[in-house]
Amino acid sequence: MRESIIMKIHYGTALGAVVLVAVHVLFRITMMSYGDSLQYENVIANYKFVPYAIMLELILVLLSVHGFNGLRVILIELKQGKSYEKAVTYGCLAAMAILIAYGSRTILLTSMGMT
Amino acid sequence: MANTQIAEEQSSSEVSSKTVTLKIAKFNPEHDSGTQFVDFKVQYERWTTVLDAILDVKEHLDHSVAVRYSCRQASCGSCGMKINGRPRLACFTKISELDSDVITVEPMNNYPIVRDLVVDLEGMFDTHKKMKPFIINEDSEITNTKEFLQTPEQIEEYIQFANCIKCGLCNSACPTMATDSSFLGPQALTQAYRYVADNRDKGKNERLKIIDESHGIWRCHFAGSCSQVCPKGVDPAMGIQLLRGYLLGFRK
Ligand code: HEM
C-alpha cells in the first residue's frame, strides 16, 4: 500500500477517534453522574444498547489501527533493514488483528448478555 | 572626518585585544578510537569568522586540522560544521556573534566523518539526485528556440527553495535523520518541492511517487529544526508541508 494511503488512514482514524471518544465521554457525564455511570449495571446496559455498542466497536477499530500503525512508524524509524521492516509491518498487522478480535469478543459477548 | 574614522579602525586592528579558546574535534576514523578535543588560543576581531580562526590555527599552530571550505561567502555549502552545538556554516558565523569565550567546533551530526571537521555528504547528494533536480519538460528551450516565460507570481512559488546550497545543515539538525538512515531528509524533499512547484516542470507525478514511500515524506514529524539552521532562509520545513499538500489533495 502506498505510504500516503496509510497515513491518510492514520490521520483519518485520529480525527474519527476524537469525535467518537468525545461522544463517549459526553454520554458518561450527561446521562447521570460520572460515578453512577460506571456502576456495573449501567455499564452492562450500555453494551446492550446496540448503537452504543457499535460505537464502542468503532472506537476499538479506529484506535487499534491508529495505535499499531503509529507503532510501526516508530519502529521503522528506529532501525532499518528489509527483513526487519517486513517483520515490523506484519507483526503490527497481526497484533492489531488480535487486539481487535479480543476487544470485539468482549463487546459482542457483553451485548448479548453472556457475562 | 571620514578619513580619521578609517584611520582609527586601522590602528585598533593592529593591536588585537580579544582572544578566544577554539576547541577543535580531532578524529581520524582510520586509526583513532574516539574524538579528542584540542584547545587553541586564537586572537579575533569583530569580523573574524570561525573559518578564519580555524585556518589561523591550521597555518600557525596545527597544520593537520582537516576542514573543507571554498567560497568563504556562504555560497558553496562546503564548510558546514557544529559550532557550539549547533549546525552552522563556519564562513558565515562570526566569533563575536557567538558571545562565548570558548568556541567548540565539531563535525556535523548524521553524516559519516571523513576526518576532524569534514563529513561525507555523498549520501545527501544521492538523495538530492533521486529527486530529479532538473526541469522535466518535452518542450526544450534549446531545440525550439522558445523561451519558457514566467510571471513574477510563478517564480514566487519556488524561488526561495531554489536558494539551497546543499550544505547539509538541515539534514544534520533533523531528528528523524538521526535514527532513520533511509529517510530522504529535508534537503532532498525541499528540492522535490522546488521542481514540482515550478510551472515549467512536468515531472510532478514521477517525483511524488519517489517521495511517497515508507522512508519518504511521511517520516517528517514537523520538528522544524531544519528551518532553524538553514543559512539561506530556504525554510525546508515549509517546503515539506507544501509538498505534502499535493499528496493530501490540498494542492493540484
Ligand atoms: C484521538 C486523539 C488522537 C489524535 C488526534 C492523534 C493524532 C496523531 C497524529 C496526527 C499522528 C502523526 C504524528 C506525526 O506524524 O508526527 C499520530 C501518531 C501516533 N499516534 Fe496518535 N492520535 C490520537 C490518539 C492516539 C492514541 C489513543 C494512541 C495509542 C493507542 C496513539 C498512538 C500514536 C502513535 C504510536 C503514533 C506514532 C508516533 C508519531 O508518529 O509521532 N494516538 N497521532
Ligand code: SF4
Ligand atoms: S535547505 Fe538550507 S540547510 Fe538544507 S542544504 Fe539547503 S541551504 Fe543547506
Ligand code: FES
Ligand atoms: S566556505 Fe563556502 S559556504 Fe562556507
